[in-house]
Amino acid sequence: MSGAWLLDGVLLLAVPAIALASLLSRRVLPALAAFVAYGLLLALVWMRLGAPDVALTEAAVGGGVTGVLLIGAAARLLMPAAAAPPGWPLRLLTALLCLGVTAGLAVAVLALPEPAPTLAPQAAEQLAATQLGNPVAGVLLAFRAIDTLLEAVVLVIAVIGIWGMAPDGAWGGRPGPVQPRLADGSVALLAMLLPPVGIVFGIYLAWVGADAPGGAFQGGSILAAMWILAWLAGLVRPPRIDSLALRLLVVAGPALFMLVGLAGFVVADGFMAYPAAWTKPVILLVEAALTLSIAVALCLLVAGWPMRRARA
Amino acid sequence: MSIASAYGLLGAVLVGLGLYGVVLQAEPLRRILAFNLLGGGIFLLFGVMARRGAGAGFSGDPVPQAIVITGIVVAFAATALAVHLLLRLQAARDEPVPPEEPRA
Numbered sequence: 001m002s003g004a005w006l007l008d009g010v011l012l013l014a015v016p017a018i019a020l021a022s023l024l025s026r027r028v029l030p031a032l033a034a035f036v037a038y039g040l041l042l043a044l045v046w047m048r049l050g051a052p053d054v055a056l057t058e059a060a061v062g063g064g065v066t067g068v069l070l071i072g073a074a075a076r077l078l079m080p081a082a083a084a085p086p087g088w089p090l091r092l093l094t095a096l097l098c099l100g101v102t103a104g105l106a107v108a109v110l111a112l113p114e115p116a117p118t119l120a121p122q123a124a125e126q127l128a129a130t131q132l133g134n135p136v137a138g139v140l141l142a143f144r145a146i147d148t149l150l151e152a153v154v155l156v157i158a159v160i161g162i163w164g165m166a167p168d169g170a171w172g173g174r175p176g177p178v179q180p181r182l183a184d185g186s187v188a189l190l191a192m193l194l195p196p197v198g199i200v201f202g203i204y205l206a207w208v209g210a211d212a213p214g215g216a217f218q219g220g221s222i223l224a225a226m227w228i229l230a231w232l233a234g235l236v237r238p239p240r241i242d243s244l245a246l247r248l249l250v251v252a253g254p255a256l257f258m259l260v261g262l263a264g265f266v267v268a269d270g271f272m273a274y275p276a277a278w279t280k281p282v283i284l285l286v287e288a289a290l291t292l293s294i295a296v297a298l299c300l301l302v303a304g305w306p307m308r309r310a311r312a
Numbered sequence: 313m314s315i316a317s318a319y320g321l322l323g324a325v326l327v328g329l330g331l332y333g334v335v336l337q338a339e340p341l342r343r344i345l346a347f348n349l350l351g352g353g354i355f356l357l358f359g360v361m362a363r364r365g366a367g368a369g370f371s372g373d374p375v376p377q378a379i380v381i382t383g384i385v386v387a388f389a390a391t392a393l394a395v396h397l398l399l400r401l402q403a404a405r406d407e408p409v410p411p412e413e414p415r416a
Binding site for chain 2: 008011012015016019020022023028031032035038039042045046048049050051053054057058061062065066069070073074076077078079085086090091094095098099101102103105106109110112116117118119120121123124125135136138139140143144147148151154155157158161162165167215217294298301302304305307
């Protein structure tokens with residue numbers, strides 16, 4: 001017990017400290033490094049809150065892939081000479097207002113009702129019908145499947161939004177800057193060593209998500225991270241964005257999910273209802289397609305828009 | 313005070329810190345970063361609600377946990393869109409100005 005209190009104490013002090021370091025750092029790269037550490041510490045907090053599924057997502061997406069995206073952007077952005085910082089009265093006023101928001105939230109947290117409202121008993125009761133062992137997977141793919149579907153669609157829309165930034169003439173080309181082939185260094189080494197392990201781990205995480213912590217988002221982001229690593233080392237190139245195969249991969253997950261949802265009108269009780277005898281196989285199929293589409297979409301969201309004139 | 317409430321207060325602090333950064337940071341990339349700090353705090357508040365709703369053999373209410381997983385991925389999508397808009401704006405500044413349309 002005392003060990004757990006020690007961990008809680010360290011986390012409760014370290015997380016705000018690292019957030020403050022990220023906020024106040026004068027230069028961008030140390031701020032981003034602190035942000036990645038912030039994501040990993042938050043993943044530990046999620047473990048302490050009994051949410052291993054969220055911890056995996058936070059570590060992989062919140063810290064990892066977001067960190068790669070921001071650091072890559074910082075390397076390409078010319079930082080203009082910082083404008084004069086706002087004067088101290090404005091900073092003080094902002095700090096006081098933010099303190100007010102924090103105080104309001106703190107009061108709300110301390111005044112939460114006892115016993116806490118919860119849907120855990122209902123989820124436990126219905127989980128058997130889905131034949132899943134992981135309640136979070138049950139919520140994501142059965143009870144609140146519509147949220148997951150919309151979220152998968154958000155990824156597709158974000159990809160379209162980023163592709164839409166292509167300058168005239170570059171449409172259809174390969175997205176993102178050219179990554180020169182790295183001959184040696186840690187990234188080149190990791191890009192050769194990690195993917196074989198990471199790909200197996202990503203697929204395992206997606207598969208095991210039905211019964212244990214893991215799932216399409218966690219597995220998909222590990223798979224995406226492996227491709228991004230190989231891309232940064234110059235080992236792979238993204239396909240052209242006018243490739244039909246690529247576009248089908250991006251929409252496969254949400255499209256299959258939507259088809260299954262519509263089929264629910266005919267073979268089950270309504271939209272996004274699964275036929276009782278087929279629930280688990282259908283969920284596994286949808287989850288596999290979602291994993292693939294999420295992985296491809298995350299890669300494309302990091303890569304960016306096509307920049308060079310496409311060769312016909 | 314339960315440990316869930318302590319993490320709830322941590323979430324409240326992170327929201328305040330992130331908000332300060334979003335309002336006052338001068339560089340757009342730093343603002344996006346602060347926005348993600350703020351998001352981390354909001355997700356944590358969800359996690360506290362989930363933890364308090366532990367029951368029926370689960371270590372937390374799975375419904376808010378699942379919503380947070382979706383939230384983290386959507387926050388990433390929004391961050392990616394914002395970051396690429398920044399990069400595109402910079403590229404647009406460097407592009408040669410197209411020649412003027414010939415007058416009809």
